[in-house]
Amino acid sequence: MTKIQLVQPHPALLLQQNSDRGLVVCDLHLGWERLLTKKGVHVPSQTPKIKNALLKLIKQTKPTHMIILGDIKDAITNVSMQEWKEIPEFFEEINKQVPNTEAILGNHDGNLESLLPKTVKIVPPTGAIFGDVGLFHGHAWPAPKLLGCKSLVTGHVHPTVAIHDPMGLRITKQVFVKAPCNGEILAKAILSRLGTKTEADTSRAFKSNVSQLFIMPSFNQFLGGRAINERKRGRKKPDTYIGPILRSGCTNIDDAEVYLLDGTFLGTVDQLKALS
Numbered sequence: 128m129t130k131i132q133l134v135q136p137h138p139a140l141l142l143q144q145n146s147d148r149g150l151v152v153c154d155l156h157l158g159w160e161r162l163l164t165k166k167g168v169h170v171p172s173q174t175p176k177i178k179n180a181l182l183k184l185i186k187q188t189k190p191t192h193m194i195i196l197g198d199i200k201d202a203i204t205n206v207s208m209q210e211w212k213e214i215p216e217f218f219e220e221i222n223k224q225v226p227n228t229e230a231i232l233g234n235h236d237g238n239l240e241s242l243l244p245k246t247v248k249i250v251p252p253t254g255a256i257f258g259d260v261g262l263f264h265g266h267a268w269p270a271p272k273l274l275g276c277k278s279l280v281t282g283h284v285h286p287t288v289a290i291h292d293p294m295g296l297r298i299t300k301q302v303f304v305k306a307p308c309n310g311e312i313l314a315k316a317i318l319s320r321l322g323t324k325t326e327a328d329t330s331r332a333f334k335s336n337v338s339q340l341f342i343m344p345s346f347n348q349f350l351g352g353r354a355i356n357e358r359k360r361g362r363k364k365p366d367t368y369i370g371p372i373l374r375s376g377c378t379n380i381d382d383a384e385v386y387l388l389d390g391t392f393l394g395t396v397d398q399l400k401a402l403s
């Protein structure tokens with residue numbers, strides 16, 4: 128069984144399978160500060176900071192595999208001037224430390240291929256497998272082969288918890304979310320999406336082992352997040368249900384466990400609604 132560990136107090140996971148160690152981070156959104164520049168707010172490039180934070184984590188955790196779980200860059204389809212310069216440098220340095228580096232594509236990663244060194248493996252949004260863990264960004268469906276995994280890991284949501292204090296202040300903290308996942312419902316959703324008849328036989332043939340889903344916080348800590356404990360009134364589904372997996376009904380997000388980056392267990396999403 129693959130061991131899944133938080134790399135406290137960082138928005139990163141370490142997967143261990145025998146002698147293989149996979150360091151996982153997601154939602155870097157390199158070049159995000161360009162949006163501020165457009166509004167007249169000039170912030171120096173944050174990419175060197177993000178790169179140095181990742182290099183430090185690599186030194187600390189000594190991974191054999193580096194897995195970047197989508198939304199590596201910020202501009203969705205085009206490539207900005209800043210990205211042309213910074214992203215190749217970013218990957219060259221990471222790749223020098225961890226020769227086995229892969230980039231799983233997210234919804235912001237249009238034209239990323241042209242920016243990566245040839246030695247970095249590009250994985251489509253349908254995801255990759257490390258031991259018994261399936262990894263995909265979360266904006267699109269995973270490949271059916273990921274149903275054989277015990278755990279799934281995604282990003283995309285940038286989960287945070289919102290806390291209102293009695294003074295009226297509202298703070299948010301980045302969190303890891305660990306949700307129970309009904310593998311059978313997930314398998315049916317994926318198969319029906321593929322146009323397969325979900326008769327009993329087919330479902331058995333595609334028997335799903337998935338029992339838990341991890342949603343990772345964004346590695347870029349300057350970004351805002353989505354408060355998963357926010358109570359939304361008058362809406363059928365809160366917008367925490369982003370991405371097809373969360374909408375498929377295979378997991379009830381209210382039952383999910385919430386952890387701060389330092390590993391502190393806060394409770395379930397349902398319990399934390401009282402704080403929002």
Ligand SMILES: [Mn+2]
Pocket residue numbers: 197198233234235264266282283284
């Ligand atoms: Mn995304």
